[in-house]
Amino acid sequence: MSKNRKHTDEEAKGVQEKWSALWKDPEPDAFSLHARQGYRQLRDPNRARQLLSGLNKRMDEKLARRRPARRISLLLPLGIAASLALLVLFTWLREPRADQLAYRAFDPLPVAGAGVGVRGASEGSVSGDLRERAFALYEAGAYEQALEAFSSIDTADPVTTLYQGISHLGAKQARKAAHHLQRTAEQLEPDSPIARAATWYLALSYLADEQIDLAKQKLEELARSPGDYQREAAALRSEMD
Amino acid sequence: MIGVLSNPFQGPKPSHTDEELLAKYKRTGDPAYVGQLYRRYDHKVLGVCLFYLKDEGDSQDAAMDIFVNLLENGRNYEVKNFNSWIYQVTRNYCIKYLQKQLGRRELSTGEFDGNLFVEKEELGTLLYREAVLDRLCEAVEELNEGQRTCIVLFYFKGLSYKEIERKSTYTANEIKSHIQNGKRRLRNILSESLEQMD
Numbered sequence: 426m427s428k429n430r431k432h433t434d435e436e437a438k439g440v441q442e443k444w445s446a447l448w449k450d451p452e453p454d455a456f457s458l459h460a461r462q463g464y465r466q467l468r469d470p471n472r473a474r475q476l477l478s479g480l481n482k483r484m485d486e487k488l489a490r491r492r493p494a495r496r497i498s499l500l501l502p503l504g505i506a507a508s509l510a511l512l513v514l515f516t517w518l519r520e521p522r523a524d525q526l527a528y529r530a531f532d533p534l535p536v537a538g539a540g541v542g543v544r545g546a547s548e549g550s551v552s553g554d555l556r557e558r559a560f561a562l563y564e565a566g567a568y569e570q571a572l573e574a575f576s577s578i579d580t581a582d583p584v585t586t587l588y589q590g591i592s593h594l595g596a597k598q599a600r601k602a603a604h605h606l607q608r609t610a611e612q613l614e615p616d617s618p619i620a621r622a623a624t625w626y627l628a629l630s631y632l633a634d635e636q637i638d639l640a641k642q643k644l645e646e647l648a649r650s651p652g653d654y655q656r657e658a659a660a661l662r663s664e665m666d
Numbered sequence: 667m668i669g670v671l672s673n674p675f676q677g678p679k680p681s682h683t684d685e686e687l688l689a690k691y692k693r694t695g696d697p698a699y700v701g702q703l704y705r706r707y708d709h710k711v712l713g714v715c716l717f718y719l720k721d722e723g724d725s726q727d728a729a730m731d732i733f734v735n736l737l738e739n740g741r742n743y744e745v746k747n748f749n750s751w752i753y754q755v756t757r758n759y760c761i762k763y764l765q766k767q768l769g770r771r772e773l774s775t776g777e778f779d780g781n782l783f784v785e786k787e788e789l790g791t792l793l794y795r796e797a798v799l800d801r802l803c804e805a806v807e808e809l810n811e812g813q814r815t816c817i818v819l820f821y822f823k824g825l826s827y828k829e830i831e832r833k834s835t836y837t838a839n840e841i842k843s844h845i846q847n848g849k850r851r852l853r854n855i856l857s858e859s860l861e862q863m864d
Contacts, residue, residue: 456753460713480726491697582695
């Protein structure tokens with residue numbers, strides 16, 4: 426059975442269970458009772474599923490637009506380009522210093538279009554404006570000013586701490602960068618794109634801070650598991666030998 | 667967990683409670699957690715919207731708005747029981763929407779000063795008004811088809827007589843009659859219900 430087929434079957438099973446629970450619950454709560462009354466008003470009983478299916482499509486589109494993973498996936502070609510550039514440069518310069526190696530591999534993570542997570546929920550508010558300003562400065566490469574703006578907003582959000590860490594790295598503050606990136610990575614599942622991006626920049630931060638063993642450890646972690654930065658990490662790790 | 671949950675059907679184990687999913691969303695900002703909550707409650711939210719709004723398109727829009735609001739502002743909410751909370755949010759959304767629609771119609775017709783289907787002196791507290799709206803939404807289903815169609819289009823959807831004429835098979839006179847008779851019947855049903863509530 427293909428993965429998609431299995432997925433569709435699971436989905437159908439889930440929908441079936443949900444409907445059964447709504448209609449067969451012997452002691453429905455007020456929510457279920459109200460919902461039942463709503464569906465009873467439909468002249469065609471099959472219409473409920475059609476309506477729900479239409480709603481699901483709209484919601485899926487909305488979720489997909491908000492999904493930071495899509496933004497991260499855009500990094501792959503950039504990452505590949507960065508690693509190729511790194512290899513070319515490496516043939517010219519033998520035995521570079523660790524921090525030079527780190528900054529050759531450093532390519533700031535682009536900020537995706539508006540509304541995909543980085544702008545936050547408080548758009549239009551004071552904190553939303555600050556967030557907007559911080560990301561605009563980051564995109565402009567004004568890392569120190571971006572860091573000032575980041576320091577004024579809530580930084581518990583892993584997306585923000587990720588960019589804050591990269592800004593520190595861009596501002597040549599490797600130790601502070603490592604602190605924020607480690608915090609970001611720890612908040613997320615290790616295989617998630619944001620965690621992988623955080624781990625990549627964390628490895629660069631360690632490298633820039635001459636913490637070679639830690640840098641190697643992070644790069645090996647990325648190189649071992651499939652996903653973003655796997656190839657870049659493997660390439661950079663091999664250059665360190 | 668952003669990548670792990672890139673598909674709303676994947677990621678958190680089914681054992682996660684609603685409140686745990688919301689807590690995870692607050693912590694990570696990953697919209698897939700809202701996707702999971704959406705999958706658990708979409709049918710109930712849509713059903714309640716249908717109950718109140720009497721229109722498939724408006725109900726879909728309302729359900730969508732409710733979940734988009736959760737997506738955009740969910741990280742700011744303190745929720746102890748998600749089932750009760752989302753039910754209340756859905757109900758409030760629909761009641762507010764209906765009050766706006768009915769209020770607009772009330773202004774345009776200038777017929778009543780308090781509520782289109784209930785005499786002014788019968789209206790009390792906000793909770794009482796909400797109970798009246800609940801009963802009104804049920805009572806609409808007790809009308810005959812012509813009355814129900816015209817009442818819903820005129821009061822709930824805010825259409826004019828001419829627009830209803832274009833949308834339905836009824837003539838202008840039939841529409842007028844359905845609305846007058848339907849309204850009278852609704853007032854009778856509501857009066858009985860209100861007496862029972864007192």
